[in-house]
Amino acid sequence: xxxxxxxxxxxxxxxxxxxxxxxxxxxxxxxxxxxxxxxxxxxxxxxxxxxxxxxxxxxxxxxxxxxxxxxxxxxxxxxxxxxxxxxxxxxxxxxxxxxxxxxxxxxxxxxxxxxxxxxxxxxxxxxxxxxxxxxxxxxxxxxxxxxxxxxxxxxxxxxxxxxx
Numbered sequence: 369x370x371x372x373x374x375x376x377x378x379x380x381x382x383x384x385x386x387x388x389x390x391x392x393x394x395x396x397x398x399x400x401x402x403x404x405x406x407x408x409x410x411x412x413x414x415x416x417x418x419x420x421x422x423x424x425x426x427x428x429x430x431x432x433x434x435x436x437x438x439x440x441x442x443x444x445x446x447x448x449x450x451x452x453x454x455x456x457x458x459x460x461x462x463x464x465x466x467x468x469x470x471x472x473x474x475x476x477x478x479x480x481x482x483x484x485x486x487x488x489x490x491x492x493x494x495x496x497x498x499x500x501x502x503x504x505x506x507x508x509x510x511x512x513x514x515x516x517x518x519x520x521x522x523x524x525x526x527x528x529x530x531x532x
Contacts, residue, residue: 371396371420371453373442380437381413387435388421395421398461400471414461414471418442420453477529488526495530496520 376384381397388395398414413419417439423429429450433441442451464471478484478498486494499519 369422369424371422371455371458372450373418373420373453374432375439375442376417376419377437377439378417381417381419384435384437385419387437388432391431391435393421393423393427393432395419396458396462398465398471399469400473401466411470420458478524478527483530484527485530486520486522486527489522491520492526496527 374384385395385397397419399411400414401411421432423432429441432438443449444451461471466472480498480500482498483495484498486492486496
């Protein structure tokens with residue numbers, strides 16, 4: 369049976385995963401740990417707001433769509449069949465997990481709570497504080513009077529550590 373993908377409400381991935389498991393649906397929510405988090409935060413979803421699931425013979429999509437926290441099943445086209453994710457792609461994701469079952473985000477040198485200089489985009493030249501990290505981007509807080517504590521999501525290539 370192929371894998372499919374669904375979108376959840378914000379920060380409801382694990383709640384949906386547990387609900388699907390209770391209903392008998394196989395599902396997978398890849399989890400990540402931040403290797404250089406200064407705050408020692410716990411695991412988070414590798415793909416925020418998304419998780420993978422299977423519908424086995426005798427099961428239907430309808431109960432999944434009605435599960436609290438589910439926004440929609442990912443489809444290609446407006447009313448088409450649910451998108452299919454090959455077993456090999458899920459296996460490849462699982463192959464990168466640590467023995468504890470987590471994906472380790474790479475050490476980027478950008479610690480949460482540390483100051484960075486924005487080098488690209490409209491905010492280039494301003495400093496900001498790293499609030500969160502993702503696999504390929506970071507979220508920063510601009511703490512300049514002109515921006516009134518605006519939060520931005522930036523590529524790592526658009527920032528550099530202050531003093532380095």
